[in-house]
Amino acid sequence: MTSTSSTPHAVSSPASASAASAEPRWLTPVEQHLWRTFLRMRQQLDAQLARQIQAESDISIADFSVLVVLTDVPDGRVRVLELARNLQWEKSRLSHHLARMVKRGLIDRAECTEDGRGSFVVITDAGRRAIEAAAPRHVELVRTLFFDPLSEEQVTQLTHISERILGAMEGCPEALPES
Amino acid sequence: MTSTSSTPHAVSSPASASAASAEPRWLTPVEQHLWRTFLRMRQQLDAQLARQIQAESDISIADFSVLVVLTDVPDGRVRVLELARNLQWEKSRLSHHLARMVKRGLIDRAECTEDGRGSFVVITDAGRRAIEAAAPRHVELVRTLFFDPLSEEQVTQLTHISERILGAMEGCPEALPES
DNA sequence: CCGACCTGGATGACATGTCAACCAAAGAGG
DNA sequence: CCTCTTTGGTTGACATGTCATCCAGGTCGG
Structure with a gap:
């Protein structure tokens, strides 16, 4: 998640006829500017949002996004797989994260009667309180x-x-989260 | 880095006059759609780029971005602090990451004579080879x-x-990386 | 020259994410 | 029924990131 802009000097004007397939389509200066920006x-956006929520509430931004999904549905009750698809997280990441959230009392597990493997x-109430406390400042x-900073038109464009x-x-x- | 969209149901139409400062400016449906999208x-973009570079080369995308900076300067030689500013990474993160990269032989340290504490x-050659191998497919x-997928105009707009x-x-x- | 403070950087403890392997319950197909 | 494969989910080892703390080398006022 970072300055992955292309055309590193060592590679931009390749005197060496590289082994790879033909010549890659390097970025133009304009494109490179956009990419870096x-x-x-x-x-920056990520960092600021994450830092703020972490500093001013008891939950992380990851917790927050899980809780958002849960508060979006009637019973505050969602299948794990559904959660994974919604967040587009890998299942192992989700599994680990949910375990931590259970430990902190933000959520609970409930077994799934329709499908014996699912859950x-x-x-929880604590979870609800936590997200309600965090949301206003986050928004x-x-x-x-x-x-x-954006005009209405820019919102549309974006x-x-x-x-x-x-x-x-x-x-x-390329590798999709095995959805 | 995730679905942090506002107006979770539990919070969107607050029957309770919250303790926080006045009523937060919740997102409109249009705004919410943009934010989630x-x-x-x-x-997705992050995930795909990270996964691809990891799978098809010997370096991670974090390594890549460090190496990009290094190949951008004449001697392939940069002050740590300069690197931190350029990447906008916290210094401890950078420090840890550089240590790992040294261990893998992608970079070396050199002491700084002008300023005794700096470095x-x-x-390294291996580092150069690594980024040259990874760059084409990444770009x-x-x-x-x-x-x-973007038109020229959209590139400008973005x-x-x-x-x-x-x-x-x-x-x-809000918390800037103490720059 | 001397202490008070700033700066560049490293470190340890811990939170988080990834990969690969595993497992038990569901579905086929015969 | 009884294997074979798929699916939903967990687990452990390990890579990565964060926070707080520490430390040595500079800087500055006197």
């Missing part, structure tokens, strides 16, 4: 850092752009 | 997932947008 923006996750920061890129990734050969 | 896009990092994927958001974060009170 984009990466930096993402990273449910339920939000406020999202607004300050992300929405406030929506299209995100959807486009997201679309390009569905059904991409 | 944006987060998902970022995450330099130098890319190719960046292009496929990020640039190809550049503006990223710069805008980035600008909003400079000098934000």
